Amino acid sequence: MTGENHASARAKARRIFDRDAGTIEASAYVDPEIYQLELDSVFKRCWLFLAHETQIPKAGDFLSTYMGEDPVVVVRQKDGGVKAFLNQCRHRGMRLCRSDAGQARNFSCIYHGWVYDLGGELINVPLEEHAYGKVDHKAWSARAVPRIARYKGLIFGCWDENAPEFTDYLGDAAFYLDILLDRSPAGTEAIGGIHKWVIPCNWKFAAEQFASDSYHAMFAHLSAVAVTIPGGSYAGSDGGDGRQYSSDRGHGTGFMLDAGRRELLSAFVGPEVGRYAMEEGMASAVDRLGHVRGQRMHAQHMTVFPNFSFLPSVNTVRVWHPKGPNEIEVWAWSLVEADASDEVKEAYRVGGLRSFSASGIFEQEDGENWVEIQRVLQSPTARDTLFHVGMGMGKSRKDDPDFPGEVGWIFSEHAARGFYAQWQRLLTEPEAPVIPAAADKEAGHDA
Numbered sequence: 385m386t387g388e389n390h391a392s393a394r395a396k397a398r399r400i401f402d403r404d405a406g407t408i409e410a411s412a413y414v415d416p417e418i419y420q421l422e423l424d425s426v427f428k429r430c431w432l433f434l435a436h437e438t439q440i441p442k443a444g445d446f447l448s449t450y451m452g453e454d455p456v457v458v459v460r461q462k463d464g465g466v467k468a469f470l471n472q473c474r475h476r477g478m479r480l481c482r483s484d485a486g487q488a489r490n491f492s493c494i495y496h497g498w499v500y501d502l503g504g505e506l507i508n509v510p511l512e513e514h515a516y517g518k519v520d521h522k523a524w525s526a527r528a529v530p531r532i533a534r535y536k537g538l539i540f541g542c543w544d545e546n547a548p549e550f551t552d553y554l555g556d557a558a559f560y561l562d563i564l565l566d567r568s569p570a571g572t573e574a575i576g577g578i579h580k581w582v583i584p585c586n587w588k589f590a591a592e593q594f595a596s597d598s599y600h601a602m603f604a605h606l607s608a609v610a611v612t613i614p615g616g617s618y619a620g621s622d623g624g625d626g627r628q629y630s631s632d633r634g635h636g637t638g639f640m641l642d643a644g645r646r647e648l649l650s651a652f653v654g655p656e657v658g659r660y661a662m663e664e665g666m667a668s669a670v671d672r673l674g675h676v677r678g679q680r681m682h683a684q685h686m687t688v689f690p691n692f693s694f695l696p697s698v699n700t701v702r703v704w705h706p707k708g709p710n711e712i713e714v715w716a717w718s719l720v721e722a723d724a725s726d727e728v729k730e731a732y733r734v735g736g737l738r739s740f741s742a743s744g745i746f747e748q749e750d751g752e753n754w755v756e757i758q759r760v761l762q763s764p765t766a767r768d769t770l771f772h773v774g775m776g777m778g779k780s781r782k783d784d785p786d787f788p789g790e791v792g793w794i795f796s797e798h799a800a801r802g803f804y805a806q807w808q809r810l811l812t813e814p815e816a817p818v819i820p821a822a823a824d825k826e827a828g829h830d831a
């Protein structure tokens with residue numbers, strides 16, 4: 385991708401999204417130039433999820449994953465640290481590690497046998513002396529991911545050496561992320577394998593929905609609700625009480641308050657999970673997170689910008705790996721409190737499979753919409769259409785007594801606008817810091 389192409393993509397990105405009008409042009413989800421610019425300007429500059437600590441517990445444990453489209457290997461070091469490096473041999477470019485996960489003493493390239501240690505450093509070159517004389521091992525090591533952050537069981541990586549500290553990157557989104565991670569003093573644990581499946585849709589449909597869209601649940605999930613709650617329906621509802629939070633860094637979340645917490649959890653994930661969350665798992669959650677986060681919030685969905693999403697009550701965690709403008713690979717797994725009983729852990733695993741997974745009923749309803757949108761977008765006229773992203777304009781505020789950051793009613797798109805505002809800023813201002821200046825906030829500006 386040349387700079388010239390990026391210049392053309394930047395010009396498009398400038399006009400594609402209009403925050404004040406609450407509109408986004410459909411080409412955002414299908415234009416190949418925009419996509420290439422996203423890989424360079426978003427995925428090379430933001431903190432990206434790599435793994436949960438318990439997925440690589442012992443020295444030599446590794447996981448192959450992606451940062452945007454860059455293949456990387458994440459490895460537990462002998463000293464307990466974590467390193468990650470590009471999954472590419474420096475000799476002729478072969479994929480260095482071809483396993484999804486496992487235990488290694490080192491990584492040998494299968495093409496000509498160059499060997500790299502657990503940190504990605506080149507340690508052996510076959511016939512080095514006779515064939516080369518000398519190879520500078522340090523200079524020809526695998527490309528290291530320069531920044532690694534570990535936050536309450538999660539491991540993130542960033543290609544940008546000058547990126548802000550991860551906790552600054554989160555900002556007040558940490559308040560909402562901690563609901564997933566900090567309910568118990570024992571911390572959390574990843575259970576089961578990573579489920580991987582392909583959805584032919586743009587990555588932003590999934591990431592934006594998890595940041596900002598409770599609205600679709602009333603309609604898209606009508607079938608799942610009807611099946612899981614006998615006689616249950618959202619029809620005729622006034623929407624109920626809940627909030628949506630938007631971050632100037634692109635993160636977003638929405639959640640309900642109080643009503644039906646146990647019933648929804650029991651119906652959607654399973655009665656054992658409903659009981660655990662409201663009984664033995666409750667006291668420490670309230671103790672650590674307070675009454676509002678420990679007890680009142682539920683049905684939460686969240687995205688940490690750009691593509692790390694989760695649902696704290698179902699405890700499904702996922703990355704939307706972009707694979708071109710028209711496709712994602714979803715990598716999803718279940719997370720539980722480490723001190724929950726085996727029965728509760730199994731209930732979360734099975735409940736997650738039933739609701740949000742490749743075989744989950746809610747997941748099918750979400751994916752069906754994203755796939756069909758993407759199919760329509762293959763039409764040139766459809767690509768050239770404006771979409772409405774204007775719900776709740778001017779109705780968010782920054783002085784909610786219970787919730788930090790910019791907060792409004794759950795049925796809003798201010799978190800979607802926050803997501804796209806950050807996306808647009810990173811695409812159009814390659815030199816600007818990833819954390820925007822304070823003035824860039826929506827609250828009040830269109831009131």
Ligand code: FES
Nearest residue numbers: 473475476493496
């Ligand atoms: S490509 Fe890896 S050793 Fe040649």
Ligand SMILES: [Fe+2]
Nearest residue numbers: 600601746750
């Ligand atoms: Fe959904």
